[in-house]
Amino acid sequence: MTDYEDALKKSSLGDPAAEALIESVDAARVDAIRSRLNQEAKAELNTTQRAEEDGVSALAEFGRQAATRARGADASILRSRQRGSALIKIEVSPLASALPEQYVAAAHLVELMARSALGDHRAFARLYDLTSRRIHGVVLGVLRSPEHAEEVTQEVYVEVWQQSARYTHAKGSVFAWIATMAHRRAVDRVRSVSSEVTRDHRYAYQSTDPQIDRVWDSVAQKHDVDRVRDAMHALTPIQRQALTLAYFDGMTQSQIAELLELPLGTVKTRIRDALKKLGETLGGDS
């Protein structure tokens, strides 16, 4: 299909008409599974919302207890802990906006990791409490099965405990260090457990289907996800698609190339460009 190949070349130069052509071909390619997965995603949403409600009430209690302990501490830390949802906000990376409380939160995770490295179980429990929603979330997002996800989440935190003395600032933020381990383990588990043929590519169409984007928009309710969601929307649909196939579907670049009928080099570049663009958008915020 020479028009398609031609469009590939033009789209790498940023030609919007070419990108639209590629998008329509790719969308047609995955269209066969779209409506079935839509229904499954809606069912999953209900389950996730119930889990979130349980999680939110547990976190709110943790927040109240933390606020009590923090009485007398710096006023800005106290304010952020009293807001239950801010417990999520404090999982920060160097990419986060330069708000003082987020820098404090990042330092707090470093301190908890350092204490854990000395065998401090209470510190480790706090580290778990502050990070486990997002960590378990990504593991579950990749694995889909709650049973497998719980096993892998446990393995991740055991590994974090084992390796805690090996965390250094040179390795990046504490949260990203844990998230990297978690994602790797989840993907390894997916590849060892299920055949690619039978795996639902629920996220395959996410970026090119506005209806499915709305599903995830309603799941992700916290303020802090707005920044990342906006950054995702600054990508092109095919960039979002490549990212979600790789990150949330756990596909290899070769599998993505095969699914979308693209050259491997195109997939590599698309993923790399998407990450670079996200970095620019997220890093450039104030």
Add this chain to the structure above:
Amino acid sequence: MNEIHESTGSYALDALDEAELADFEAHLAACANCTQEVAEFHEIAAELTRFTETAPPLALRDTVLCAVRKTPQLPAQQVADQDGHATDGKHRAANRTATSGARHAGPSSA
């Protein structure tokens, strides 16, 4: 072999197969630019976890904290491990060596 640099994104998202992974990790050991880019991409990927936040079952917390009480901790990194790599806990191949169990130092140095 310029195209190997293009794999930084796929590597950071765990989208390389075993053969590609071995090649790329070998490349990373010698390429500061790619190492830096991968580190940045890992931070970005961590932001993606905001989309799928899900509270784990409350029982999992107890299970994890119990498991951890039975788990010895590894000592801090040497400058280079026995393979001569300066492992950072992120390189899978080196990590398998490091966590093979043969390097437990007994009770943690608390």
